[in-house]
Amino acid sequence: MLKIENLHVNAGGRAVLKGLSLEMKAGEVHAIMGPNGSGKSTLSYVLSGRDGYEVTDGKIEFMGQDLLAMEPEDRAALGLFLAFQYPVEIPGVSTTTFLKTALNSIRKKRGEKDIEPAAFLKLQKQKIQQLGMDPEMMKRGVNVGFSGGEKKRNEVLQMAMLEPKLAIMDETDSGLDIDALKVVSEGVNALRSPERSFLVITHYQRLLDYIKPDIVHVLANGKIQKTGGPELALLLEEKGYADFYDATEAA
């Protein structure tokens, strides 16, 4: 479902990704681990189509389409979802309004009719309950006054409502205490299915105790340095990243 070939990306005037290749099948959970500055967040933004990242070489195929040629909203309609490391606040726009607008925009692009308001509310209520969220939060502005944990949970709620084919989780564990981490991970695990893939980007092994990956990649110096099973994450935790790439190259 996702195939990245020899991806080269410049950001802020320097090469960040230098020949990254990666392939994911439907239903798989991949973890990308790497030190700070290795290009983890750049990868998530290039996949989702944020401005400011220049692809100098390589290609990305998603659901059989040329992902790089598409606008961010079209990628979303095709089933790509990014859970942000730092979700933004949108004052005055309730989470309910935001979710309904997003869902209907995606349906429109797929040639479907708007969701019935009653059906929407029912679906939302069900997902809120699953995530143990306070329904009152849905009336507040998107992420306004939410704690770090609530923001991340709100990302998972949006993921649950939009039902993507590929969910990219950018450092979802950052800023979460252990309880919040558990809740968020349970929410993600509940969404695992044979049709849905996850790309979990993280600095620490801790998150992978809760969201068990099928495959672990080590990203360093702009490339995948090593790929293995879940045991690779444990090895990284023990030995650090230094063993996996030539640090002198990084400079």
Add this chain to the structure above:
Amino acid sequence: MTNAAIAQETLETIKALDKYEAGFVTEIESEFAPKGLSEDIIRFISAKKNEPEWMLEARLTAFRHWLTMPEPQWAKVSFAAIDYQDAYYYAAPKSSPAPKSLDELDPKLLETYKKLGIPLREQEMLNGIAVDAVFDSVSVVTTFREKLHKAGVIFCSISEAVQEYPELIKKYMGSVVPYTDNKHACLNAAVFTDGTFVYIPEGVRCPMELSTYFRINEAKTGQFERTLIIAEKKSYVSYLEGCTAPKRDENQLHAAVVELVAMDDAEIKYSTVQNWYPGDENGKGGIYNFVTKRGICKGARSRISWTQVETGSAITWKYPSCVLLGDDSVGEFYSVALTNNYQQADTGTKMIHIGKNTRSRIISKGISAGKSNSTYRGLVRIAQKAENARNYTQCDSLLIGDLCGAHTVPYIENKNPTATLEHEATTSKISDKTLFYCRQRGIPEEEALTLIVNGFCKEVLQHLPMEFAVEAQKLVAISLEGSVG
């Protein structure tokens, strides 16, 4: 995308748009006063309206004073000097000058209002909102008069009120905004042509929303309407005005005066959705909207609330104000001012606290896009005897692109140490990050912008009557079209 790129694309997209839907002209035969401004013209207008001598005298007194007055200079707006002699001060459709019912109204006028989304007939049946339709210099029809009459409410054009209720007019017209107030208000006192008169008797809650729809149609014609609303003790009224004009290369002057009077325990809610033609993408044409609006909370515990959504006009110069004379009276001002292209808005309010325990609340939301400039200018004055007065002011500005400007000019004059005054102000920019967040969720960029801006304005829009809040949201969306790449 960089801001410069956004700005560039903004310009290009706007050029491709023809977004002002109210910009058409109605082909209708009109009767004009001769061009220009003089005592003779004023006599002409007064004669057209068959006015009593005292009204003509009041007009002439104002005109003579106007000749001596300087133009107000303090607003942050710039425009070429107005040639007052190069305009018509009276224009009226020739057909049926005073139709008694909708059936007698020229079908062209009926059609015009229908096109503007004010179907005078359907409106009457569906929404239960009474409408006074003012076309250039005359009120062409006022609906629901009978029903309102039964409730004791007077809802008619100001020209009629001069004839029918001279005592009320003599007593109240000019009592809140005297002709000496400022040059624009003075001109209005001399040449006002029509407008709306509302009188709510003691203890009456007006059974329906009242509204006036102002339309400028003819070229080179100024509109000078005058509205007077009197709410007697323990009465309540909610009133709304809307305004549009055809697209023209010239600037047209709209200098209105609105006066509100609220007695003990009375409440007046006054809402405006202003969508005068804003001029084209190069700043050519558009209405000069120079308006003086003021309400007096005369009685104890009275309340006046102004809500405005200002999206139109080349230049907006208006400061709907409250004089809080009665003890425990309350003044409110909720405003959204949206400017795009070369529009200029200098708007705000004055809250004059005179009575004890008076309270006021100001919520102002300014949105600037394109090369426009938006200024909030407000005065909070606490008089010496205004014990325990309170004011809360919040001014938020939102910038779209980096060629526009937002300015906040709050004045505070406090002569009583028991006053509590709060002022909050913020300026923010719609960040690329926020737009990207929305787009990642599948929401296209323009829709995302509208969503964000409507969220920003929500606090104000929710004070509008329901149907108009929806209209206002759409208007905000249309006015923003083309402001992102």
